[in-house]
Structures are given as C-alpha cells and as structure tokens.
Amino acid sequence: MVAEIIGGSLFGSLALVADGLHMSTHAGAMLIAALAYSYARKHANDPHFVFGTGKLGDLAGFTSAIILAMMALLIGYEAIARLLAPIPIHFSEAIPIAVVGLLVNIVSAWLLSGDDHHGHSHGHDHTHDQHAEHEHGEEMQLIKTPSGVFALSIFEDGVPPVFRMKVSTEGAELSAQDMTVTTIRPDGTRQVFAFSRTSDFLESTTDIPEPHAFKAVVTLPDGVHAVQFEEHGHDTHSVDTRDHNMRAAYMHVIADAAVSVLAIIGLLLAQMFGWLWMDPLAGIVGALVIANWSYGLMRDTGAILMDMSPNDTMANKIRETVEMAGDKLVDLHVWRLGPGHLGAVVSVSTKETLRGPAFYHAQLRRFQGLSHISVEVHTLQVV
Template sequence: MHTHSLKNWRHEHVFLGADHTRNERRTWLVVGLTASMMVVEIVGGTIFGSMALVADGWHMSTHAAALAIAALAYRFASKHAHDAQFTFGTGKLGELAAFASAMILAVVALLIGYESLIRLWQPVAIRFDQALVIAVIGLAVNLGSAWLLRDGHGGHHGDAHDQGHGGHHHHHHDHNLRGAYLHVLADALTSVLAIGALLAGRFYQWDWMDPAVGIVGALVIAHWSIGLMRASGAVLLDIVPDARLAGEIRRRLESGDDRLTDLHLWRLGPGHIGVIASVVSDAPQAPDTYKARLSGLHGLSHVTVEVHACRH
C-alpha cells in the first residue's frame, strides 16, 4: 500500500480547547494586572501595617504565579500540539498547570494563616486611610480581571442542561481558565473582606479585625486550592469524566447480541473525550458499524473499537 493512501486513515491528536489562543492571550493580560497590583498591596500593606492587605497581596502573588504557569502551559501545548511524542496530544498540559498552581495556593494559605495568628497576639499599628486606598484599587483590579476572564468561564453554567443532549458534563471545562476565574473571584472576596476590616478598625477601633480577616482570606485560598486540586487531579488520573456519557455509550453499543466487555473513557483536553471499547458478539460487525452508533455524542474526539467473535 502506498504511503499517500494511508493519509485518509490517519488523524491528528490535537485536543486543545476551542478558545485555546484567546484564553492564553487573556491569561497573560490578567497576569500583568495581577502582578502589578500584588506589588502595590504587599509593599503598601507592609508600610501601613495592614495584615489583611498583605494577605491579599500574597494571595494575588499566588494567582500571578498560577496564571503565569497556566499561560506557559497554553503556549507549550500549542507549540507541541503536533508532536508525536505525546501519545494523545498536549490537551492535559492545562490540568498539570492547574494542579501545580493549586499546590502553590495551599502552601501560601498556610503561610498567611500562620502570619495572621501571630498578628492577633502581637498587633501592629495600622495606617487605615492609606491602606484603604490600596485595598479599593486592588478590588477594582480583581473585578476587571474577572471581567476579562468571564466569557471563558460563562459557558460552564450550562452543563446540567447539556447532559441531556449527548451527556457531556465537566469535560468542557478549561481548568486553567476556570482556576484563573475562580482565583480572581477569591481575590475580589478577600479584597472586600480587607476593606471591611480596615473600615471596622478605622471607625470602631476593632484592630483585631484585620488579622482575623487575614485568617478568613487564608481559608478562602485553601478552599479554592482544594477544589482546583480535585478537579485537575481527576483529569490527570483519567477518572471517567461523565457517568451519564459512559452509560449512553454502553446503551448504544449493546444492541442485539452485542455486549460491551471493556470501556475506557477519559478526558484528552477541554471538550475532547477519548473512548476505547471492546465488543463481543455472536455475529460481529466491522468496527465502523459500532463507531457509527456513537455518532452524535458530543465531545468524542478519539474513538477506538475492537470487536471479537464469541459464539453463544
């Protein structure tokens, strides 16, 4: 058989998200915004004695690092998308980046919580007016960053409805962008808490509120860290992304005397699912016949079916 005739039987293993390039561009922009505000908040919080402001600044620093990792993962995944060394493409690079950033967040949450507890026992003088100005600017930057990332995250809310139309669920999430969006929202929340604490200290002399809010901020960071770790880790471990989709595949393949003896379902990248199925039958048909039964199931990007004859 001539080599050129084999081209019709080959296919690419490029499983990047539909908005991969746009998401990378927006992520780099938010990295710049977040890193700039991070420096202002950490320096300002240190000068003016606000632990809540320092906590928010370090919180933003973790996001800047995590977002930078995410942006580099986008770049690397694009550059090596056609590299044959990656058996199923580079679609999982985002999950690896998301898991790494989640680990960083967990460590920083512990550090912020520890520092805030020390400040509770050993208070320092706070210059509230100056710290408030920085906190408000920080909140504005956080909200602007969330607005930049909103489109990529907005599509996730339709998953429950979409399950009835092909069974796709979490496999459309770009965990890089989802993590970035949630982290920016967490930043906005800690900024609001910091402003509240500074106002309470400014007008009611509740100086203890500032380190207390630092502890709350640490808990918020830890919460998002665990959530992102679980979501990205599930993909890295090839956990079945959608039980309903697996059930629908089984229902479609088991027709007549055909029986499904083995099914592997995993996520290759945002919006891309891989399937390997083993079918036994009294009257086996060509693999393409079984693949045709799965047509219309959204997100199946790499389908392999092996068929075996098994009388009675």
Template sequence: MHFHSLESWQHSHNFANQHQSPAEKNTKIVMVLTAVTMVAEIIAGTVFGSMALLADGWHMATHVAAFGITLFAYQYARRHASNPQYTYGTGKVSVLGGFASAVALGVVAFMMAFESVGRFFDPHGIQFSEAIAVAILGLLVNLASAWLLQDHDDHHHHGHHHDAHHHGHGHQDHNLRAAYFHVLADALTSVLAIIALVAGKFWGWIWLDAAMGLVGAAVIVRWAYGLVQDTSAILLDGSVDKKIQLEILTALETDSDNRVTDLHVWYLNENYLAATIALVTHFPQSPEYYKQQLSHISALAHVIVEVNPCAGESCSAESSTVGATASRPLTL
C-alpha cells in the same frame, strides 16, 4: 503491506484551539493587571502590616496562576500541535500547571493562617490609611478587569456559538466566564479588606484585620484542595463518572446483540475523553460503525473499538463485565 495513503484513517491528537482569539487577548490584559496589583498588595500588606491586604494579594495570586496556566496551555498546545512525543496531544499541560499552583498556594495559605492566628494574640501596628488606599486600588483593578471580560463575553459569545464544537470557542468562552468569576471573587475579598481596615482605623477593631487574613487563607485552601482533587484525578487517568460509561454501554448494547466486555474511559484534558472498548457480537460490523453509534457523546475525542465475533459455546453464557453492570445471558 499497504502501499496506498493511510491519511484517511489518521487523525490529530491535539484538541486545542489553534488560533489566538480576542478572549485570549483580553485574558492576557487582565492577567497582567491582576499580577501587578497582586505584587503591590503583597508588598503593601507586608510593609503596612495588614493581613487583610496580604490575604487579598495572595487570593489574587490564585487567579493569576489560573489565567497564566490557561494562556500557557493555549500557546504550548499551538507550538506542539504536531509533536509526536505527546501520544494524546498536550491537553494535560494546563492540568499539571493547575496541580502545581494549587500545591504551592495551599502552602502559602497555611503560612498566612498561622500568621493571622498569631496576630490575635500579638496585634501588630497597621498603617491604615496607606493600606486602605492600596486595597481601593485593588478593587478598582478588579472592577476594570471584570468590565473587560464581561464586555467581551457579551459580544463575542453570540457570534461564535454556532460553531463552538468545531473551533473550540465553546471551551474558550467557558475559560472566559471562569476568569470573569475569578475577578468578581477578587473584588469581594478587596471589599472585605477595605471594611476590615476602615473598621480598624476608625473603631480600633484591629482583630478584624487578622480575621480577614484567616478568611482569605480559608478561601485559598478551599480552592487549592478542590483543584488538587480535580487535577490529580485527570493526571492519574482516573475513570470518568459512571453516567458517561453508562451512556457508552447503552448506545452500543441496545444495537443488535452487542455486549461490551471491556471498557476504559479517561480524560485527555479537562474537556475531552478517550475510550477503548472491546465488544462481542454475533453480527460484527466495522469499528467505524460502532464509533458512529457514539458520535452523540461530543466529549469523546479518541475511540478505539475491538470487535470480537461471537462463536462457540461460551457465547451462550456471555455476559457484560463492565463496572457494576448486572450480568445477563446473550440472546442467541
């Protein structure tokens, strides 16, 4: 029995930033602005009969989902920071939210595409002036949002870059930049919607509105497909890329006569990894010694090392069994 304290051997499994930053506050403002404009554009697109406006509204919905999930994940992680129910913390909450959003919005995009194709064969009347006014409003909101996010990025990022690894600002800024590019993409679809509506109003090119509906649907489907691919790999504990596995192998096997016999690396969230490693060696050290050799791989947040002393005849032909690594005998 251990009667002394175990605290020095224990660590947190929650890898989220514990404090609300100005980045998070600005993202909240942008999310509310975008959500209100999104609803206005979807309603206006339906009432005024414009597929381009509808596509712009639903494209905004992809970004409202992204902002909302990011913010919800921060708050959820803070609330459940010490909840033992989550074995490796709450890192996958945002990943699960992203997967659900991608599936839902992918279905919406297919419905939009179906409707847009129908409009080519059966054009509907469009109230151009009203639709143009709403599309311009959408563009102005996007530009204001981009300014809000960019203004913050310029002057918060530099002040906190030095401690990014310790306090999560590196990932926070990454989220902020992602939000900034989302908003710029929205501004582009707003511009395309305005062009399509102006062309329809003045030159009678009604087909261009349906074409913009198709373009918007294609953009959303592409976003949804990419997000489903990325998130499902993390949710199913998909293996990380071979580069990181090779980095772990190299770090451990270049020391002494260590040979890694079993290696599993998986995502705890989109930024951090966990690894379980079994190795065999003639010169066993403490697990902490091997963890120290991996400390340069900053994404590794949780490492378990099993150290097996090499003994008996089997050692003379011991070989690595990880992935596609070529087997080779141990040097005795």
C-alpha cells in the same frame, strides 16, 4: 500587587499584605496559564503526546491550586502571629490601597468572565415565529403556520440522528409528501431530507450527519420556514467542557477580590471601633476562602490527571448502543482527554461474523465529545 505588599508592610496592615501576596499568585497564575496554552498549541501534533495536549490545562490548574494552598497557609500563619502580637495600623494610607486592589481584581475578573471556564454555555438566535425547547433525546424547534403549529426535532436517543416532525396543534394534519427539510451548513453545503410516516409523527428517511449546526429550511404546503439548529444537543451534557486552566486563573482573581473585600472590612472596623484584631481576623478568613477554592480546584484537576471516569452518562450511551445492536459489552473505559473531549476503549463480543471495529466506530462516532475510540471485537463461534 507591589503597592499592597509595600503599603501593607509600611502601614501595618496584615490583611493588605495578605491581599498583595495573594495577588502575586494571581500574576503567577496568569503566567502559568499562558505558558500552558502556548506549549499545548506548539505540541498539539506531536506524536509523543499519545492522546494530545488537552491535559496540559488541567496540569496547570493543579499547579495553580497548589500555589493557592501554599499562600493560604502563609497568610494564616502571619494572621495568627499578628493576633498574638498586634502592631499599629496607618488606616488613612492602608484603606485606599485596599480599595485600589479590589478595583484591579474586579477589572481582571471582568476580563476573564467571557471565557468558558466554568461550564458550557449555549445560545440561540431565533426569529419571532421560532422557539427552542429540549426533551429527552431531542432538540426541538416550533414552527407556527396558518394551519397549525409543528415541532421539528433532531432525535438521537440511542439511534442514528434523524429529523422528526410532530403536529402540536389539535386537528392539524401533515403527510410525508407535503414536506421536505433542506439543511444549509456554514460552508454552504446543502442536503435535502424526505420523510415517511412513523407512528404519530413523520421521520426523515436518511440520517443527519454530524455536526448538527445548520439552518433547516422547511417546505410545507403553506410556505417555506427557516429554523436554526445549534451543535449542543443532549450529548454535550455528558462531556465536561470546563477549561480548568482558565478556571484556575479566574479562581485566583475571584479569591483575590474576596480577600480585598475582607481586608477593607477589617480595616474599617479596626479604624471605627479600635478593634485591631479585626485586621488579622480578616486575613484568617481570607486564608480559609483561598484554601477552600484551592481544594475544589485540586480535587477536580487531580481526578482528571488520574484518569478517573468523568461520569456515567457517556459510558451508558456506549453500553446502550452496543446492546441495541444485539451484542455484549465485555469491557469499557471512558476518560477525559481535554475540555469537551473524551476517549473510550471498547471491547465487544458479537455473533455477527461481518461486524468489525469499523461497524462500532460508525455507531459511536455520532456522540459529540467522543474524540478517540479504540474498539476490540471478539466474534463468537455459533454452534
């Protein structure tokens, strides 16, 4: 940062100065991100933060977005001024400094790329005879045996989660008495599930507790098979898991790298063809790139800070759950508390006199990512 700002000023490259100034915002973004994480961790259990400190990252991201926008305006202003009044550029000194700036940004981006800043990623560890695929409401594992291929899935589409076993090979058969599933969780806890026949598949007679991250040992007539289930079923896709604090820091270094590339291109073209206007033009393009990234980050974090509804997926799941129980949803509010966490306020009207808030808490608690639930129940008088 220091080398680019001083070198660009001494050797007459606005694009180099612009890259150095923007790199200073990169350093500032790192500091803001670090302070946000530190403060959020320190006050995670502070009762003054009614819904926790999850939004501090979004606040830090919004702040970084404003800094990005200010730098875009500054660089654009300086570039236009340089277009109107060009000055000589010392190319042999400016170009190497720009290359060093690009290398620093590439290394920084690589260091940050391992964090889950842009979305939620999933991974599996499958053996050679296992395969995972997803259908509506299911996470499925295929089990290949000498007698055929069987599909074990966790089904939770509008119902409490259960195991389902289907026969994937034509002619193969399996009865409920022929199989059991034993789940082994990371802490060593085991649970055995028995099955009963339902339509054209077998279904476990008991629900599967959250979370759905465990090894499932399947006992079949021809032997024992082990499959792995990860906690990333279809419900996770209804929750925004992006960390906008880390996203802001990552966005700074990616924008830095883009401006560094433009600075190098501008300097090379100006040196080769004598186009001194290419250097400030590169600064203008860089300013536009930064402004675009700033707008996107400001839009996303601003929506969260204003408690805009993240999407309709979780709201629809809550609505379906209430209506499937035969009740009426009177009012519903869903909002983001932090990365991967949603809050919901639910008002229900029911004719069932024995149904209180605890009943709906139990029904809704199975949705991963729904971290805070407030339920209000209105019992209707039956005439």
